Amino acid sequence: MEEITWELFERQVEACRLCPLCQQIRHKVPGQGDRNSPLMLIGEGPGQTEDEEGLAFVGAAGQLLTRMLEAIQLPRERVYICNVVKCRPPHNRVPTPEEAEACRIHLRMQTWLIRPKVIVLLGSTAAKNLLNPEIRITRERGRWTERKGVWMMPTYHPSALLRDESKKPEAWEDMKSLKAKLMELRLYPDIYANGEGS
Ligand code: URA
DSSP states (O other), rough: HHHHHOOHHHHHHHHHOOOGGGGGGGGGOOOOOTTSEEEEEEEEEHHHHHHHHHHHSSHHHHHHHHHHHHTTTTOOOEEEEEEEESSSGGOOOOHHHHHHHHHHHHHHHHHHHHOSEEEEEEEEHHHHHHTTTTOOHHTTTTOOEEEEEEEEEEEHHHHHHHHOGGGGGHHHHHHHHHHHHHHHHTTTTTTTTTSSEE
């Protein structure tokens, strides 16, 4: 079997025809960021801006996500960001379970390559696909689960925060909880050096 490498991952995503989503897109959006990051953030799927640019979370929701990370002193370049599906679903609809399942091979390979210590699931599609298909994000956001040594937490999708500002205080609680987890695990020691962050 061919060795699993980033080069193989990129080639596999580009060549992928496992579901029909790729028939209507401009670019595939594999994900980007620090490939040595201990933290991985997983969203739902590319939107229009992401489809145009081939990059994850670069539209309005992505800009909010960048500010949320900065609020806990994390520069966006220090984390890895991707989505459950790598091709934009038409009209930004939620990916079907079949589309998510077809794309899982890519997410698995990506997770294997990064070996994150912490995964944040942005919104219900990511939480349902990676944690529990029955999950209610409003009820279970902010809860930590450990699986095979990886800590996972679902939180609101930044698009949900743009639609409904009243969710922002809970999202901020989740970001603080993320920072606490990163500190507890002694990740990003250069950022959270004195145990307090700055
Ligand atoms: N929403 C997502 O879930 N992912 C993106 O990359 C952009 C918007």
